[in-house]
Amino acid sequence: xxxxxNLTRATLAKDLRLEWxxxxxxxxxxxxxxxxxxxxxxxxxxxxxxxxxxxGGLVWVAFLFAAVVAxxxxxxxxxxxxxxxxxxxxxxxxxxxxLAKVIGNFIFVTVLQALMTPLFIVFYNLRALGPAYQLxxxxxxxxxxxxxxxxxxxxxxxxxxxxxxxxxxxxxxISIPALLAMVEATGAIxxxxxxxxxxxxxxxAYDLVFTIASLFLFGFVLQAE
Amino acid sequence: xxPVSDLPGQVFPAVTVTGLVKQFGRFAAxxxxxxxxxxxxxxxxxxxxxxxxxxxxRALAGLTPPTRGTISMLGTTNLRxxxxxxxxxxxPSLLYDEMSGMENLRYFxxxxxxxxxxxxxxxxxxxxxxxxxxxxxxxxxxxxxQYSQGMRQRMSLARxxxxxxxxxxxxxxxxxxxVRSAQEMVRLLSGLRDAGKTIFVVxxxxxxxxxxxxEFVWMEAGQIVSRAPDLRTTLETR
Numbered sequence: 001x002x003x004x005x006n007l008t009r010a011t012l013a014k015d016l017r018l019e020w021x022x023x024x025x026x027x028x029x030x031x032x033x034x035x036x037x038x039x040x041x042x043x044x045x046x047x048x049x050x051x052x053x054x055x056g057g058l059v060w061v062a063f064l065f066a067a068v069v070a071x072x073x074x075x076x077x078x079x080x081x082x083x084x085x086x087x088x089x090x091x092x093x094x095x096x097x098x099l100a101k102v103i104g105n106f107i108f109v110t111v112l113q114a115l116m117t118p119l120f121i122v123f124y125n126l127r128a129l130g131p132a133y134q135l136x137x138x139x140x141x142x143x144x145x146x147x148x149x150x151x152x153x154x155x156x157x158x159x160x161x162x163x164x165x166x167x168x169x170x171x172x173x174i175s176i177p178a179l180l181a182m183v184e185a186t187g188a189i190x191x192x193x194x195x196x197x198x199x200x201x202x203x204x205a206y207d208l209v210f211t212i213a214s215l216f217l218f219g220f221v222l223q224a225e
Numbered sequence: 226x227x228p229v230s231d232l233p234g235q236v237f238p239a240v241t242v243t244g245l246v247k248q249f250g251r252f253a254a255x256x257x258x259x260x261x262x263x264x265x266x267x268x269x270x271x272x273x274x275x276x277x278x279x280x281x282x283r284a285l286a287g288l289t290p291p292t293r294g295t296i297s298m299l300g301t302t303n304l305r306x307x308x309x310x311x312x313x314x315x316x317p318s319l320l321y322d323e324m325s326g327m328e329n330l331r332y333f334x335x336x337x338x339x340x341x342x343x344x345x346x347x348x349x350x351x352x353x354x355x356x357x358x359x360x361x362x363x364x365x366x367x368x369x370x371q372y373s374q375g376m377r378q379r380m381s382l383a384r385x386x387x388x389x390x391x392x393x394x395x396x397x398x399x400x401x402x403x404v405r406s407a408q409e410m411v412r413l414l415s416g417l418r419d420a421g422k423t424i425f426v427v428x429x430x431x432x433x434x435x436x437x438x439x440e441f442v443w444m445e446a447g448q449i450v451s452r453a454p455d456l457r458t459t460l461e462t463r
Binding site for chain 2: 003006007010011014017018021022077080081082083085086087088089090091092223225
């Protein structure tokens with residue numbers, strides 16, 4: 001267990017260092033979400049009430065698409081110079097690599113959310129009428145759902161010819177229950193019309209199931225040709 | 226069970242491949258390779274492009290599972306259990322371009338649990354030793370992406386040596402390396418062989434290994450067709 005924890009830490013530190021130097025993922029994600037916010041704000045001219053109803057969907061769709069950019073970068077980095085083979089021939093456990101990638105992507109998407117949320121609030125004139133303290137919980141659980149599945153399916157589509165297309169094709173259908181829960185929970189908190197608890201529990205259960213399944217299956221994905 | 230090649234008085238093969246077949250779709254890259262390789266020897270694997278040399282090396286490294294046949298290394302067919310005793314160098318560098326050589330090796334040292342101590346000083350020492358062994362400077366701070374191709378090759382060899390492996394699998398280690406540096410690499414490999422390592426070198430520059438390699442193995446169309454202690458005989462009998 002300590003080996004997995006140590007190697008996860010080492011791989012995460014390496015990934016953060018690479019991202020700090022290249023800024024490949026964070027720059028692409030930022031520009032992408034910025035475009036989504038601006039274009040949506042010009043396309044619709046909602047009242048404050050309508051904004052609260054549709055904001056959950058807009059926010060999460062923007063983050064989902066932006067996350068795909070980061071997820072593709074995660075493994076592309078390992079494919080340059082075939083560095084992934086160096087990991088595969090080492091005795092290091094596959095789970096450490098997977099966990100480091102998931103945590104790394106979680107950090108990248110969380111940074112993006114921290115930067116973009118004020119813009120969403122300004123552009124859509126948002127204010128939570130329900131319990132606002134639940135928003136960070138929904139954000140954390142929702143982000144984890146996106147990155148855990150995204151990291152896994154990005155690894156699966158790594159050796160396919162058109163992996164940029166394959167990832168959304170695999171990721172989006174399987175993320176529908178999580179996306180629905182994120183959108184409904186966010187909408188519930190913003191409008192205050194109903195409780196978000198059911199959707200939060202659903203998100204937590206979804207995270208648990210898919211994290212365990214991905215950890216169990218990642219070894220096979222890593223060692224596949 | 227200890228590695229069989231370490232048993233006193235008996236020389237068991239370090240590597241045995243039996244009926245090794247590897248198919249990529251309808252193309253067979255390896256067509257029933259059967260061979261034994263004794264420990265503590267340096268083997269030069271030769272052959273034209275597409276002969277199956279790299280596929281054989283990748284199969285030995287556990288990166289390409291064979292379609293049929295078995296591989297036994299250091300007394301076991303479970304290659305995963307001995308992967309810590311293998312060193313693998315591929316045609317690409319297997320290094321992160323954005324990090325320096327020392328940063329790369331520090332990361333890979335963690336993967337192999339090399340020089341594990343509280344202060345990390347032992348780990349750094351081992352990384353620096355591996356870099357010096359290939360005649361590079363461990364204090365170089367520029368990222369590997371800015372190295373020349375030859376320097377990258379040598380750093381890649383340093384990475385393969387980092388875990389002090391019993392078996393070294395090297396794919397084209399001399400490509401893009403100047404003659405003097407290549408000769409230094411050959412001297413290093415001879416020294417490692419003398420120190421007890423079994424070394425496989427896939428190369429198109431066989432003449433560099435004359436006088437250093439214990440055996441030259443010629444591959445053609447996915448099979449070993451000739452092997453002899455000297456290059457000339459190998460080429461004549463292929």
